Amino acid sequence: MAQKALSEKLAILADAAKYDASCASSGGERRNSRAGKSLGSTTGAGICHAWAPDGRCISLLKILLTNFCIYDCAYCINRASSGVERARFTVEEVVTLTLEFYRRNYIEGLFLSSGIIRSPDETMADMVRVARTLREREHFRGYIHLKTIPDAAPELIAEAGKWADRLSINVELPTEDALSSLAPEKSVHTIHGAMAEVKARGEAAKDRTKRGTRAPRFAPAGQSTQMIIGADPASDGEILHRSARLYGDYALRRVYYSAFSPIPDASKMLPLIRPPLVREHRLYQADWLMRNYGFDAPEIAAPGKNLDLEIDPKLAWALANRQHFPLDVNRAPREMLLRVPGIGTRSVERILKARRYRTLRYEDLVAIGCVIRNAEPFITLPGWSPRGLPDDANLRARFAPPPEQLSLF
Template structure:
């Protein structure tokens, strides 16, 4: 690996770090050929995270080029920025991926790119990278490709043949604010590739029902990303968009990226000292409730409270606003009611339903099932649990008990010893 390629690598990995939509693949691609290279093991292809068997797995997260014809206000790679630029050739990027895999640095590739010349020209080069890895080097590791907004259906379909997951970033939740910060873009150029990916995946699924060994199309589905805090959208606006996207059968994840103030000179952008990380975390928690806990958007945020509570998680915030729903008797409540209890998750709710047929459930049992008893105790009635619930303490009382207590100030004088002769 020569010095020129190493320098390109530094520049392009630095430029790629702002894209967060590269968590998991959700796919298995086993190597069944003697001349093949690599596996996607256990259905995971994760950047600095952990697989089901506890292994840490990492991807080479890189851009093909950070040159871009667009001037998006929120992007570090915008055409008007004076930053170091670099472009890897297709062969250089393929060789990097194979070399890093053989050195056991990575187990897959997350590849994005700035838009050069036009969307189709850029997308064609991304497809060539994935195609060479699969067909020339027989690489069976995880590949996540970023589909370029505005790319043609033919190229998106080709990408789906070689990639495990495809993603197209929505970036700004509403068309109005996208036009404000990125005048060259529109939502139609994002939604069209999303539709192409969906159609390709559904057609592939139907084909595999008839022919077992038919090729798979983006088996891990697709994902997207929205920037939080760069524009005026409320959490309700963002979650409504996410909820609509999850109605699409191939949309696996919507990622939320707290806005990082990288272009402070642009007056269209808010002057934030630090990214809104707490808000980002609350959106992820609300997203989880939408996907796995059968909550609706209007239950988490409404006209009176269009933004999520930053002090408590969305599930607890909902419970405090609806004390009439509680306490829930865990010995008789159905599964859906148990999911509404703060501190009880999907796994613990299922275990409760299964276990209560054979024995009375007590405090120790709930802890073994994974329930957070410290939080759940105020919203349930159960054998061995205290009598005081949210009806006795009131929402304000429970909130006060569950809010994290501020750290005590330490008296420095207690930590020093003044010895005198």
């Protein structure tokens, strides 16, 4: 077989990496650059592909080391039994691509994942060599995200965290039953064990010795994971419950949700059509409520229940709990203000700060930045009372957009 050109490999392995959603760079830290000897920065300018901690977009080279794989996960386009065209980068080829893309100002970092070739340890060792070569030999100070292989040896995971900013370990599917039936070569216990290892090493890296020196760095941007949505019958309630457990048990920075996409020659166990993309969007909104607004998973979607696809989950909760409203904006505690549709975390902080000095009026909320149209039915304050506004059924119709206007953004 003729050797593939580097450009051919890039086309195949960049396309194969598109199914992995867990490549955001939030949480990366600035690395000190030595003048004249360093490349890259997580804080520079570039093409927008991922979000940095302060809200800026940065670009990442997102590729697989190889799409060869010894595993045969039913939902994966790169499974062993798939007929897709295969390719494999060498360590030096990935290093070269990263540097050349950076020098052209196309990227500011690397997201590297891989199929499993020969063994988890051999594959993980190659990924670690990429990161180590970039850091040590090329003095690259840009962002590096490595997809960790759960079955790899702990010492390889430890070294990966030494060179990478973030590690991610995919739980793949929402339930243990789904994983055992669709990916029998993978184990929930192995995945959780690897997550626990990353969490423990990350916590140890934050500790100081008696002399005040820090332990060696370890994945300062933490760890993330991804779940495939719609490949199994798990409800949104089950998915959110699993996410809440992962956040609590393993201190994850993010859980990413990826709508299942039908693949060629798929197993009969898989659905024939993909779930609506808006379901993925609603799960991200619900996840945001859990991480930033103090909601518990069962409040958003009870076990066995799915999210309302027509309206966002915060509004759905408010409509289902009308007994808490209207809320007096000048007296309500922070945790209840956060539950008012149209009032976000920044607006809540501004409200709390402003009302220490004076009574807020309707026009003040406009100046603060609240989405007044959404908030009106749920608040009261001088200059505004929701009396006369329609009740539940009509309120739902007011907020649910026509199908042709429904947008993920």
